[in-house]
Amino acid sequence: MKTRSGKKIQRVRIIAQIFFTFLFFYLLLHSGYSRVESFNYTEYFFYFDPLLLVTNFLAIGKIIPLFLLSLIPLFLTIFLGRFFCGWVCPFGAINQFFSWIFRRSKKEKREVDKKLLKFKYLVLAAVLMAAVMGTHLVGWLDPFSLLTRSTATSVNPALNYIAHQTLKPGAGDTGIIAKGLKPAYNFAKKNILTNKQRVSSQPFVIGGILIFLLVMNLYKRRFFCNYLCPLGALYGLVSRVSLFNLKTNSNCISCSACSKNCTYNGSPYNDYMKSECMTCFNCTSDCPKDAIDVRIELPKKANRTPIDIGKRILIGSLVSGVAAAALPKIVIQNRSRLHGFTRPPGSIKEKEFLAKCIRCGQCMQACPTNFIQPALLEAGPEGIWTPILNAQTGYCEYECNKCTQVCPTKAIELLTLPGKKEFKIGTAVVDRSRCYTYADGYNCAVCEEHCPVPQKAIRFNEVERSNFKGKMVKVKRIYVVPELCIGCGICENVCPRGDAPGILNTAEEEAREFSYY
Amino acid sequence: MKRREFIVQSTIATSSLLIPGFMDKLSYAASLPVVKIEGESPYTITNKAIETLGGMGKIISKQDIVMIKPNIGWNRSVEQAATTNPEVIKALIEMALNAGAKKVIVMDNPCHKAEDTYKRSGIEEAAKKAGAEVRYTDENRLVTHNFKGESLKQWPVFKDFLEVDKVINVPILKHHGSAGLTIAMKNLYGILGGNRGKLHRDMGMGIADLAYGFKTHLTVVDAYRILKNNGPIGGRLSDVELKKTIIASTNILEADVVAISVFGLNPANFEFIQAAAEKNMGNTDLSKINLKSLKI
Numbered sequence: 001m002k003t004r005s006g007k008k009i010q011r012v013r014i015i016a017q018i019f020f021t022f023l024f025f026y027l028l029l030h031s032g033y034s035r036v037e038s039f040n041y042t043e044y045f046f047y048f049d050p051l052l053l054v055t056n057f058l059a060i061g062k063i064i065p066l067f068l069l070s071l072i073p074l075f076l077t078i079f080l081g082r083f084f085c086g087w088v089c090p091f092g093a094i095n096q097f098f099s100w101i102f103r104r105s106k107k108e109k110r111e112v113d114k115k116l117l118k119f120k121y122l123v124l125a126a127v128l129m130a131a132v133m134g135t136h137l138v139g140w141l142d143p144f145s146l147l148t149r150s151t152a153t154s155v156n157p158a159l160n161y162i163a164h165q166t167l168k169p170g171a172g173d174t175g176i177i178a179k180g181l182k183p184a185y186n187f188a189k190k191n192i193l194t195n196k197q198r199v200s201s202q203p204f205v206i207g208g209i210l211i212f213l214l215v216m217n218l219y220k221r222r223f224f225c226n227y228l229c230p231l232g233a234l235y236g237l238v239s240r241v242s243l244f245n246l247k248t249n250s251n252c253i254s255c256s257a258c259s260k261n262c263t264y265n266g267s268p269y270n271d272y273m274k275s276e277c278m279t280c281f282n283c284t285s286d287c288p289k290d291a292i293d294v295r296i297e298l299p300k301k302a303n304r305t306p307i308d309i310g311k312r313i314l315i316g317s318l319v320s321g322v323a324a325a326a327l328p329k330i331v332i333q334n335r336s337r338l339h340g341f342t343r344p345p346g347s348i349k350e351k352e353f354l355a356k357c358i359r360c361g362q363c364m365q366a367c368p369t370n371f372i373q374p375a376l377l378e379a380g381p382e383g384i385w386t387p388i389l390n391a392q393t394g395y396c397e398y399e400c401n402k403c404t405q406v407c408p409t410k411a412i413e414l415l416t417l418p419g420k421k422e423f424k425i426g427t428a429v430v431d432r433s434r435c436y437t438y439a440d441g442y443n444c445a446v447c448e449e450h451c452p453v454p455q456k457a458i459r460f461n462e463v464e465r466s467n468f469k470g471k472m473v474k475v476k477r478i479y480v481v482p483e484l485c486i487g488c489g490i491c492e493n494v495c496p497r498g499d500a501p502g503i504l505n506t507a508e509e510e511a512r513e514f515s516y517y
Numbered sequence: 518m519k520r521r522e523f524i525v526q527s528t529i530a531t532s533s534l535l536i537p538g539f540m541d542k543l544s545y546a547a548s549l550p551v552v553k554i555e556g557e558s559p560y561t562i563t564n565k566a567i568e569t570l571g572g573m574g575k576i577i578s579k580q581d582i583v584m585i586k587p588n589i590g591w592n593r594s595v596e597q598a599a600t601t602n603p604e605v606i607k608a609l610i611e612m613a614l615n616a617g618a619k620k621v622i623v624m625d626n627p628c629h630k631a632e633d634t635y636k637r638s639g640i641e642e643a644a645k646k647a648g649a650e651v652r653y654t655d656e657n658r659l660v661t662h663n664f665k666g667e668s669l670k671q672w673p674v675f676k677d678f679l680e681v682d683k684v685i686n687v688p689i690l691k692h693h694g695s696a697g698l699t700i701a702m703k704n705l706y707g708i709l710g711g712n713r714g715k716l717h718r719d720m721g722m723g724i725a726d727l728a729y730g731f732k733t734h735l736t737v738v739d740a741y742r743i744l745k746n747n748g749p750i751g752g753r754l755s756d757v758e759l760k761k762t763i764i765a766s767t768n769i770l771e772a773d774v775v776a777i778s779v780f781g782l783n784p785a786n787f788e789f790i791q792a793a794a795e796k797n798m799g800n801t802d803l804s805k806i807n808l809k810s811l812k813i
Contacts, residue, residue, distance in 0.1 A: 454753035
């Protein structure tokens with residue numbers, strides 16, 4: 001027999017998790033689906049992340065007003081414990097789902113691993129220390145950033161490919177399966193799938209990390225949440241003083257059923273840890289005797305087995321945070337005037353950009369043309385997964401300012417559409433050794449045709465020259481008008497040359513100040 | 518139908534069965550007049566143009582599957598005159614369906630992202646409302662088509678354009694840097710896939726080869742708003758001029774020649790017109806074209 005009220009509250013929790021997960025993906029995918037009109041709520045999940053509030057404040061010394069919304073869940077934690085992890089967090093829900101899928105025999109008993117639980121607090125300490133030093137590492141493991149980035153650059157394009165391949169009825173296929181799939185395919189095509197397959201520069205790295213984290217649930221329940229998540233650690237610290245408490249009463253028959261599905265492998269009966277309890281109510285649901293009470297009471301000092309982090313290890317992680325912050329600051333790139341990458345329109349000065357950007361990949365998801373890609377080492381070690389522009393995969397759509405709308409930390413500042421049209425991302429440069437009109441003596445002018453600037457930033461002069469046959473021919477020779485060029489990159493994107501483009505989108509004359517200091 | 522017309526046409530029809538390829542050549546010579554209509558509403562003048570040409574029934578047979586190929590190349594609005602006017606498309610779809618077409622498809626291979634261009638141009642909405650199927654290109658449906666041209670020999674074409682019974686080509690008249698102007702013949706670039714940019718090398722001949730190697734059955738040039746400068750993408754309203762004109766013809770070259778004259782230029786100065794003239798695709802001399810001009 002299982003208790004009915006315990007079961008009920010567990011169900012409500014599951015419904016809440018499903019709701020928030022769907023909401024998260026609805027908002028996220030809504031941004032990226034090519035619609036030109038603005039949709040203003042895609043980044044709102046981030047505003048409820050207190051970790052970002054703290055790290056942003058430490059890194060840039062300013063509070064971004066909307067992030068104050070994150071004080072709401074933080075405040076509620078005082079009453080409800082780590083409810084955010086158990087009820088709201090979409091990545092938590094996904095991990096919970098996979099833990100449930102991967103659950104083994106019912107008799108299996110997994111024990112609390114305090115050493116591992118400790119680790120997330122060390123991650124938090126290192127991240128905060130790095131932020132103090134002006135380096136923003138939080139995005140690497142912040143659950144929202146991680147999930148958004150993985151979705152934008154790996155999961156979404158991969159699912160798009162799979163859906164197209166599996167749902168699409170073959171040409172002239174009239175079988176029952178093909179006919180039955182057609183409505184599903186058409187629906188998906190209309191609402192979710194993109195006509196053109198999106199690509200990403202690092203599906204193996206970013207997608208691989210996601211798969212690794214999900215598979216680790218096989219080893220420990222909610223692996224990421226318990227052992228790695230810095231946001232979970234922050235909530236854990238706060239919930240140490242929360243009023244929420246679980247206690248066994250006199251009905252308890254010491255059967256240990258409550259530990260069977262506990263997210264951190266503990267239980268209210270044995271090893272109850274407020275800071276680790278995600279208030280999932282699996283234990284109340286599993287208890288055969290209704291022996292677990294939910295209590296709202298003032299926290300007592302010796303409140304059941306807190307995690308002992310240990311001074312040495314804490315200091316060690318703080319020091320490693322300092323090192324992690326300092327080393328990327330002294331790489332050679334930081335002194336160079338030259339940089340081979342451009343950033344989305346509205347991006348701020350490089351130093352502040354690195355301090356503000358949480359590497360969440362919202363802009364990559366929002367970009368309708370697949371122009372924005374995660375950096376690997378192009379922007380130095382500190383710039384891993386920050387957005388850079390790749391004119392081979394896309395171009396900046398002239399009539400779009402979406403990336404500037406969705407950036408949660410405003411590392412990419414909001415630009416109006418007319419403002420974006422004048423924002424100089426960079427400048428195109430003709431490579432005369434490759435451009436057909438110079439190197440081979442062909443007419444081409446595809447870049448001129450596509451240049452979206454109304455007065456044309458790419459033009460041509462008609463000249464007479466001899467071609468490779470020694471014949472005199474009239475050629476329309478391409479040139480760039482630097483002060484008109486906005487660096488949208490469509491010229492490089494459409495250049496028909498086969499090996500490498502004859503015109504390049506470069507960082508020359510970019511509007512933002514490029515400086516690491 | 519008059520008796521004489523009937524005799525002439527049935528003779529052509531039967532003889533064309535006997536001589537392969539004869540019908541194609543003859544249809545250029547014995548084509549219907551070129552119609553030029555001026556008026557306030559793009560919808561009304563399109564209707565009037567087809568009516569003056571002899572009605573959609575002359576071009577479309579019952580149960581035909583009809584492809585309408587507008588210019589939906591760019592993410593620009595109708596006022597910016599970089600894409601075909603949706604009112605024109607709407608009128609054509611309605612007329613085709615009234616003439617007994619089984620299905621009307623609207624499709625283009627745009628330069629910008631298809632989802633954006635279809636939407637912003639207003640063509641997606643107008644076409645769906647009028648009862649047509651709006652289709653995006655699918656790279657899996659590319660087949661190599663033999664154009665047998667001098668410059669354009671073989672090129673991947675979207676199968677959709679080859680599988681239909683009739684093709685209606687509906688370009689917008691606008692400026693184009695390397696070709697001079699883009700009208701009906703150049704508009705057929707939209708049936709091509711692959712690295713289309715490479716075709717800019719020998720553009721005049723390429724355009725003529727394209728129009729010669731891929732048969733369209735009706736050309737309707739939207740010259741309601743024309744883009745005078747900085748085409749084919751434009752953007753500035755100051756580059757747009759209201760001409761309030763529709764040109765309809767069954768001969769693609771003659772439609773282009775008349776359109777160039779509407780733009781105010783001399784057709785003889787255009788490479789693609791010269792190249793098409795060499796292929797005997799029709800008259801390039803404006804005075805020799807059977808032109809019906811109307812103002813309503």
